[in-house]
Amino acid sequence: MKSGSNLEKVLEGGHFAVTAEVGPSKGTSAKVVQRKGELLKTYCDAMNVTDNQTAIVRMSSWSGCILLREIGIDPVMQMVVRDRNRIAIQSDILGAVALGIRNVLCLSGDHQRFGNHPTTKGVYDIDSIQLVQTLKKMRDEKKFICGEDISGEVPLYIGAVETPFADPIEYRVKRLAKKVKAGADFIQTQAVFDVAKFIKWMEIVRDEGLDKQVHILAGVIPIKSVGMARYMRDNVSGISVPDDIVTRMEEAKVAKDEGVKIALEIIEQLKEMNSIHGIHIMAVAWEDIVPVIVERAGLLPRPIL
Amino acid sequence: MIVGEQKPFEEIWEMIKGFRKVLVFGCNTCVAICHAGGGKEAEILASLIRMKAVQEGIGMEVKHAAIERHCEPEFFDPMMEDVKTNDVVLSTACGVGVNFLAERIGDIPVFPGINTQFFGAVPKAGIFVELCAGCGDCILHLTGGICPVARCAKSLMNGPCGGTNKGKCEISRDVDCAWYLIVERMKKLGTIEKLYEIQPLRNWSTATYGGPRRVILEHIKDIEEQL
Amino acid sequence: MYAAKRVTYAKKLLSTVGIDPARLEMYNLSAAMGPKWAEICTGFTEKIRKLGPSPIWLAVCRQSGMKRSELK
Numbered sequence: 001m002k003s004g005s006n007l008e009k010v011l012e013g014g015h016f017a018v019t020a021e022v023g024p025s026k027g028t029s030a031k032v033v034q035r036k037g038e039l040l041k042t043y044c045d046a047m048n049v050t051d052n053q054t055a056i057v058r059m060s061s062w063s064g065c066i067l068l069r070e071i072g073i074d075p076v077m078q079m080v081v082r083d084r085n086r087i088a089i090q091s092d093i094l095g096a097v098a099l100g101i102r103n104v105l106c107l108s109g110d111h112q113r114f115g116n117h118p119t120t121k122g123v124y125d126i127d128s129i130q131l132v133q134t135l136k137k138m139r140d141e142k143k144f145i146c147g148e149d150i151s152g153e154v155p156l157y158i159g160a161v162e163t164p165f166a167d168p169i170e171y172r173v174k175r176l177a178k179k180v181k182a183g184a185d186f187i188q189t190q191a192v193f194d195v196a197k198f199i200k201w202m203e204i205v206r207d208e209g210l211d212k213q214v215h216i217l218a219g220v221i222p223i224k225s226v227g228m229a230r231y232m233r234d235n236v237s238g239i240s241v242p243d244d245i246v247t248r249m250e251e252a253k254v255a256k257d258e259g260v261k262i263a264l265e266i267i268e269q270l271k272e273m274n275s276i277h278g279i280h281i282m283a284v285a286w287e288d289i290v291p292v293i294v295e296r297a298g299l300l301p302r303p304i305l
Numbered sequence: 306m307i308v309g310e311q312k313p314f315e316e317i318w319e320m321i322k323g324f325r326k327v328l329v330f331g332c333n334t335c336v337a338i339c340h341a342g343g344g345k346e347a348e349i350l351a352s353l354i355r356m357k358a359v360q361e362g363i364g365m366e367v368k369h370a371a372i373e374r375h376c377e378p379e380f381f382d383p384m385m386e387d388v389k390t391n392d393v394v395l396s397t398a399c400g401v402g403v404n405f406l407a408e409r410i411g412d413i414p415v416f417p418g419i420n421t422q423f424f425g426a427v428p429k430a431g432i433f434v435e436l437c438a439g440c441g442d443c444i445l446h447l448t449g450g451i452c453p454v455a456r457c458a459k460s461l462m463n464g465p466c467g468g469t470n471k472g473k474c475e476i477s478r479d480v481d482c483a484w485y486l487i488v489e490r491m492k493k494l495g496t497i498e499k500l501y502e503i504q505p506l507r508n509w510s511t512a513t514y515g516g517p518r519r520v521i522l523e524h525i526k527d528i529e530e531q532l
Numbered sequence: 533m534y535a536a537k538r539v540t541y542a543k544k545l546l547s548t549v550g551i552d553p554a555r556l557e558m559y560n561l562s563a564a565m566g567p568k569w570a571e572i573c574t575g576f577t578e579k580i581r582k583l584g585p586s587p588i589w590l591a592v593c594r595q596s597g598m599k600r601s602e603l604k
Contacts, residue, residue, distance in 0.1 A: 082459070086506070108466040111458050111476050122459065129463040130506050145506060163467035171465075171488045171500075178463060178503050190467060237470030314548040349545065356549040360591045 002139065002185065003157040005102035006074035007046035009305040010278075011186060011215045016271060017278030018299055019076065019188065019217060020044040020290050022068070024059035030067050033059070036287050037068045043294040045302055046103055048076040048188075048280070052083060055115025062092060065101045076159065077101050080109025085125035086134065090144055093135065097154055105159040105188065106131040129175075129182050132160050136183030160184040163238035164201040165194070173204045180214045187214055188280040191221040191232075193262075194240045195269045202275050211275035218270045219280045222289050223259035226250050260293060267297045307335040307399045308433040309421040311342065311350070318357055320416045321395055325364065327354065328391040329418065330406070331371035332398035339433050342397030342419045344371030350397065350418065375402025381409065389413060423455075441511030441518065447499055449490035454512075456483035462504035550587055555580060 001008060010017045020040045025032040033049070040047060049064035065075035077096055084092065093104070106129075112122045126134065134145055139154045160179040164172060176187065192198045198218070205211055221239075223229050226249040233241035245262055252258030270276050283290050294300060311317075321327050329351040337343025351369035358365040368391065372380040375398035381388075388394060389411065396403045397418035407415040423435035438455035445452060454460045458476045464484030468475030472485045491497040509515065536558060543553035559572050585593075 108459055108461065108468075111468070113476055124459045124461070125509065126506050127459070127461040127463050128466070129503055133503065134506075161467065166465070166467055166469045167472060168465075168469075168485055168488050174501055175463070175465075178501065182503055237475055238467045353545060353549050356551065356588055359595070360550055360587045362591060362595060364595075 001155075003102040003155040005046065005155075005157045006305065007076065007103050007186070008157045010045040010303055013303065013305060015045075015303050016299070017046075017215070017217060018044045018294055018302065019046045019048060019278065019280045020287075021048040021050060021280070021282045022064065022287070023050045023053060023284075024061070024064040026056070026058050028059070033064045033067045034071055037071050037073050039287060040290050041071070041073055042302060043291045043300070044281070045278075046074040046076050048078055048105060051078040051080045051107070051109070052115070054110050055082065055112045055117070057116060062096050062099075062101065065096070066099050069100050074103065075101055076103040076105050078105045078107060079131065080107045081124055081126055081128055081131055082109030082112060082122050085123050086145055089126070089131065089134065090138065093138060093154070093156070094150070097152075097156065102155055103157045103159060104135060105161065106135070106184075107161055128160060129178055132158055132179055132182040132184050140183075157185050158183055159186045159188060161188050161190070163190040164192075164198055165190065165240040166238040169201070170204070173201070173208060173210070176205065176210055176214075177208055180210055184214050186277075187216045189216065189219045190238045191219040191282060192266060192270065193221075193232075193245055194242045195266055197240055199273070202273060206275055215277040216275060217278040217280045218276050219282060220263055220267060220270075220293075221282050221284065222263040222286060222293060223249060223255075224284075224286050225255045225259075226252075256289075260289065260296070263293055264297055267293070267299075271297075306338055306425065307401070307421060308339045308423050308425040308435070309336055309341050309399055309419040310339075311346065311397065312418055312420055314353060314357075317350070317395065317416075317418055318354070321354070321393055322358075322361070322363065324393040325366065326390070326392045327351075327365060327367045328388060328394045329354065329367065329369045330375075330388070330394050330396050330398070331369070332373075332375045332396075332402055333371050334374045336397060336399055336419060337371075338427070342399075344369075347371050347397050347418075350395070354395075375399070376405055378405075378409065381406065385409070439513070440509075441515075442508055444504075447504070448487045449494055449496070451483055451487045451490060453483050453487065456481070456486075462507060552583060552586075555583065555586060 007017065007019065022033055022036045037047060047068055049061045049068065051061040052058055061078050065077045068075040108128045112118060112120050135156055135158045137143055137145065138150060139156045142150045142154060144150060162172060162176045166172065229241055229246045229249045232239045233246060248258055248262065249255055267279055270279055281290050281293065329347045331342050331344045331347030333343050340346060347369045351367045355367045370384065372384060374380050391413065394406065394413060394415045395418045396406055396415050399419060400417065400421040403415055403417045424437040424439060425433045425435045427433055435455055437452060440454045453462060453464060457464055458474050459466060461484065465482055469482040469485055472482055474480040474482045488500065491500055539556065539558040543556050546556060547553050557576060561568055
């Protein structure tokens, strides 16, 4: 075991994993994260805490992760390279490990101009792939980037993300290969709506043998309204929403019910793909739908290992 | 070339309105090419300042001048006596020029008339784009001549990120995704395999983050003293 | 047309110092259009007259302490 985290045990044990996501609040109350955590606790194997998503300042990911650990959840600390240089990153990792955090997800981060402090200086000292490399070096060689020794173990389960639907599409597989080479143990993809397109991408992934080297969890976003569907189709680069899904949302009597139905259909297809080892549910501003989806997708009970 | 834009007139006026003898001092190299601070622009700006001063009832003597470059002393030297007869110099050279003049002018303040922005080129008349970040450790041979430091909004070394939208950067539809361009060019050059290797962590100490930089040429320095 | 763009730019510059951009105008005509030329001149002169003295002129008057009617 590289980290001994629950997520690692589930994936290495060959189970179909379920991870969820929690966004901290713009405040100091510990209860917000913990309330969301309690809600989703028995419905997933690990829970991501986002890191100042969309460059909007919120309680930090590492603190959110500790709050989740306090209530018995296996947290996934998301770490963007936008806000920290390599000194702060390595320092935060040492602290995270000391405080029991085992899973780390490496991301670039949304550009600072989207957030509530657009005038800030973005750091980007290292990129997300170099971050994966850094974590691997810290864990496997017990060394900092500079080559100095780290005292003590650094048990980490290293994650990265991939966007199968952003251009240049063929190159995305090569980029995934780079992340695997850098040391990624698991991948969480951007939300999948166009399953046919996703299957095609996965074929290329399989041809490169990458599905055997890393655990891929496909992203799932339940659609709450037709406005949300249209917004994702038109404005979020990297999410491909086929027109028939938008039409279904337009024609639905109860939008939320249709959204759940669509999510369940997608999950059903993802479950049948051998190369997909789990799903990552991002229920944006709709966390309480996750238990419903996990149960109706036949993914309960979650393995206790 | 260095690209900049003239500051908004209101901002310039606030800087100089308390002075009586103003020199608007232009530069005929980079800032003239981007029509921000060349001799002609300095003359127009001097005119505008005069018009404003008259309306405000302020007695201000506004002169304009321009020299070839504001980054080498030989262009300043013949002018310095005249320049020093003013209360303030509004330099419409780039930031380099403002600094350089301030160092050799003595007790007279030098104010910037331009917001200096970047190193760039002119793909089409009237359009100036940033192409180089002056990072001090050029890797353009590895990226098909397209700079990821200057042209990727996140200066990624192993891009693109997930924000690429139809070949454009997530920050704006007017900005090309540098890594999209790099991938396409390397494909065309037949060297795309170079990108399959993980680009190592960058040494940013050669960039401005490492502190103000200087280049000293041993074989040329002190030559003035020897001649 | 490049000249037209530059006139637009010049109008913008004038307005930054409080001068009504309508005081600067560009007209297109050929040397053969005599009557049209006269018409434009008269029309523009009338327009400027209606706009009154420019702020610069008023400021100069104020500074020299003379009445408008006294200055040439």
